[in-house]
Amino acid sequence: MIDVNSLHYDRRGLIPAVVVDAVSKDVLTVAYMNKESLQKSMEKGLTCFYSRSRQELWLKGETSGNYQHIVSITADCDKDALVVMVEKDGPACHTGKESCFFNPVWESEERQAFSLEALMEMLKGRKENPKEGSYTTYLFEKGLDKILKKVGEESTEVIIGAKGRDKKETVYEIADLCYHVMVLMVEMGISLEDVHRELASRHVIDKKVKQEKMV
Numbered sequence: 001m002i003d004v005n006s007l008h009y010d011r012r013g014l015i016p017a018v019v020v021d022a023v024s025k026d027v028l029t030v031a032y033m034n035k036e037s038l039q040k041s042m043e044k045g046l047t048c049f050y051s052r053s054r055q056e057l058w059l060k061g062e063t064s065g066n067y068q069h070i071v072s073i074t075a076d077c078d079k080d081a082l083v084v085m086v087e088k089d090g091p092a093c094h095t096g097k098e099s100c101f102f103n104p105v106w107e108s109e110e111r112q113a114f115s116l117e118a119l120m121e122m123l124k125g126r127k128e129n130p131k132e133g134s135y136t137t138y139l140f141e142k143g144l145d146k147i148l149k150k151v152g153e154e155s156t157e158v159i160i161g162a163k164g165r166d167k168k169e170t171v172y173e174i175a176d177l178c179y180h181v182m183v184l185m186v187e188m189g190i191s192l193e194d195v196h197r198e199l200a201s202r203h204v205i206d207k208k209v210k211q212e213k214m215v
Helices: 035-044 116-128 135-142 144-163 167-188 192-214
Strands: 014-021 027-034 048-051 056-059 068-075 082-088
Touching: 027 035, 027 048, 027 082, 035 048, 035 056, 035 068, 116 135, 116 167, 116 192, 135 144, 135 167, 144 167
Parallel strands: 014 082
Antiparallel strands: 014 027, 048 056, 068 082
16 A cells, blocks of 8 residues: 555645545546545545535535445556545435546547446336337346246256356356346336345455454
């Protein structure tokens, strides 16, 4: 870990902080910290910034309740910028948006970015606004039993592919299984954040078990 005193602040004593969602990896906002707000952020485990307009410290979420719980803070190679990974309690933007970055400027037609979060949003869209001819819409219309049947079928296909040591086929079937599991999640109102939190809690437990075994 580096000393905060070794960071390179600008002439106003500030350093830019890029805040990133630890779950989705989306950039939430870009703010500024000074040495004092950085120290408070580390002490509280919550993002605390320096407002250039008000010229004072402000704890994110103090009035809105949308606190940002810090997972990690990392400096760049020049030590003049920070990336702050957080788990947020609510929208990061004052407009109510999850992220401050929601105004598209340009997007490549050839290179389409993929994320589980984008896929999840598409699936939610198919449930809320059914589209004729859509397989996803078909699953939602058939209901839970049909979705569960497909999850079971795809699980079997994964087992068959893996048993045959066929990596390509197994990857293909795992992708199918992931898709159908996510359809199930939407049907049951389960978010990616719900699963992330559950896995994170198990990671802590697993770490403790390993430590106990080493003692």
